[in-house]
Amino acid sequence: MHSRVPLLVLLLSLLSAGFLQITSGDEQAQQVGVCYGTFADNQPSAQEAVALVQSVGIQRMRLYGPDHNALQSLRNNGVQVVLGVPNEQLQGVASSQDKANQWIQDNVKNYQDVNFRFIVVGNGITPYHDQTSQFAEFVLPAMQNIQNAINAFGLQNRMRVTTAVDQSEILRASYQPSQAEFREEAREFIDPIIQFLVKNNNTPFLVNLHPFFSFIHRKEEIPTEMEAQAHGQLRSARLDYATFRSSLTKVQDGPLTYTNVFDSMVDSIHSALEKAGGSSLNVVVSEVGWPTAGHYAANMDNSRTHNVGLMNHVRNYGTPKRPQNRVETYLFSLFDENKKDQEVDRHWGIFWNNKQAKYDINFQNQ
Numbered sequence: 577m578h579s580r581v582p583l584l585v586l587l588l589s590l591l592s593a594g595f596l597q598i599t600s601g602d603e604q605a606q607q608v609g610v611c612y613g614t615f616a617d618n619q620p621s622a623q624e625a626v627a628l629v630q631s632v633g634i635q636r637m638r639l640y641g642p643d644h645n646a647l648q649s650l651r652n653n654g655v656q657v658v659l660g661v662p663n664e665q666l667q668g669v670a671s672s673q674d675k676a677n678q679w680i681q682d683n684v685k686n687y688q689d690v691n692f693r694f695i696v697v698g699n700g701i702t703p704y705h706d707q708t709s710q711f712a713e714f715v716l717p718a719m720q721n722i723q724n725a726i727n728a729f730g731l732q733n734r735m736r737v738t739t740a741v742d743q744s745e746i747l748r749a750s751y752q753p754s755q756a757e758f759r760e761e762a763r764e765f766i767d768p769i770i771q772f773l774v775k776n777n778n779t780p781f782l783v784n785l786h787p788f789f790s791f792i793h794r795k796e797e798i799p800t801e802m803e804a805q806a807h808g809q810l811r812s813a814r815l816d817y818a819t820f821r822s823s824l825t826k827v828q829d830g831p832l833t834y835t836n837v838f839d840s841m842v843d844s845i846h847s848a849l850e851k852a853g854g855s856s857l858n859v860v861v862s863e864v865g866w867p868t869a870g871h872y873a874a875n876m877d878n879s880r881t882h883n884v885g886l887m888n889h890v891r892n893y894g895t896p897k898r899p900q901n902r903v904e905t906y907l908f909s910l911f912d913e914n915k916k917d918q919e920v921d922r923h924w925g926i927f928w929n930n931k932q933a934k935y936d937i938n939f940q941n942q
Contacts, residue, residue: 589935605780608887608939609636609658610926611863612646612845615916622646625910628931629655629849633940638862638906640699641665642683647690656693658862658906660740661682661718663698663711669721670714676721677728685729692735700784702745703765703840715739716768723776723897740770740862743841744789747848751796752829753897770854778856780904781849784863785841787882791818792873797844798837799827814829819866820885832896836862840885843897858901861890862936865908868934870920880935883907883926887937 590744612625619625626649629637638658639646650657661679669676685691697719703712723737746766750756773779790798791814802813802825816822820836827834834840837859844860866882869875886905889911894901912925927933 582822590868607635607904608636608890609638609656609657609904610910611638611640611865611906611908612643613640613911613913613924614643615913616911616929618914619911620931623864624931626650626653626655627925629910630721632933635939636693636904636906638696642684647683647687650691651687651689654691656691657690658694658696660696660699661722663701664710666698666711666714666718669697670717673721673724676718677725680722680725680729680731684726684731684735688731692731694780694782694860695722695726695735695737695738696740696782697738700742700745702742702762703857704759704761705745712765715765716772719769719772725766736779737776738773738779738782740784741766743783743785743845744795747844749796750844751799752827753834753840753843754829754832754847756847758848763852767852770849770852770857773857774854778858779859780860781854782847782862783845783859784908785838785845785861786864787818787837787841790841790865791815791838797840802827815873815878819882820889829896834896836889838886838889839895840857842903843895846895846897861903861904861905862909863906865924865926867920867923868925869923870918874923876935880937884937887939913927 578661587691607936610629621644622645626646630653634655636656640660642659643663647729669679692916698711698715701708701711701715703709719737719739726735726737737774746758746762747756770781772783777895796815797818802817813825817825818837823835825835827840842859842861849857850857864886866879868876868879890903890905893899895903909924909926911927911929912923915923916922925934
């Protein structure tokens with residue numbers, strides 16, 4: 577007769593053997609996703625892109641628009657999908673509930689076996705930016721209509737409706753995260769969006785942020801006086817701070833100590849949200865990366881150091897302001913995009929367009 581193993585002992589043995597994992601909400605957020613930018617004419621097909629994502633263990637994928645070839649390949653494969661409503665489609669969705677319903681029918685309801693995580697209504701829009709200001713008035717009504725459509729189809733428990741803003745555009749520049757706030761000229765735009773998210777079960781606030789541009793444009797979140805902290809190294813202390821290279825390079829903000837600009841930028845958004853009635857919201861970094869060419873600081877070594885360091889950091893740590901909250905993060909981007917205007921903007925891919933990794937980066941064991 578077989579002896580009966582107590583359930584607790586069995587569970588512990590499975591855990592220790594690695595056959596069973598218990599995942600908390602914070603641990604779930606440690607999974608690092610990837611952005612799938614497609615402004616190119618030389619990339620692999622969408623089917624190949626999705627197959628690559630699966631093969632390397634990436635569990636979350638951001639689509640900037642409803643690519644039906646990609647969505648078809650994402651059916652029943654477990655990858656969580658962040659789907660964008662493109663800026664140029666916002667006016668139609670905002671102006672008509674029927675059009676919003678049709679958008680959800682065509683791109684979400686028809687793909688119910690895709691694991692949607694967020695519907696991101698608009699990307700990088702601010703009311704005073706030359707390239708996006710014409711879309712600003714449509715963001716909130718489009719979010720409302722998309723939420724109504726999701727509710728009407730009974731999908732409200734499967735995905736969340738939000739938008740993605742650019743950290744550099746939406747915040748008034750601030751050296752210390754605790755002093756950050758949304759720009760005054762953005763408040764009429766951003767405050768109602770924050771309240772929409774709060775009222776919709778505290779849906780996360782999505783932010784695109786780029787330490788690379790902060791570094792090359794010498795923005796104040798990477799202080800120029802930091803070079804005095806070089807500690808005898810030949811490399812720039814500002815570059816170390818931007819790329820997770822050294823815990824010796826620090827910025828002090830009251831009782832909080834920052835050893836990388838990523839944490840500083842995320843906490844600046846937390847501070848701004850607190851001042852705008854959004855203290856209950858979590859921040860998701862919907863776009864962050866480092867290019868491999870097009871500028872002296874854009875090279876393989878810096879890209880690898882930043883992206884690998886970023887992944888290790890967000891898997892294991894929160895920010896100084898919210899140390900218990902792992903920051904859900906999406907690396908930009910899966911492939912290079914050769915149709916972008918600026919040379920440096922064409923080289924953000926983690927993979928070459930032949931699907932080979934540019935450098936060792938591990939998406940497994942998250």
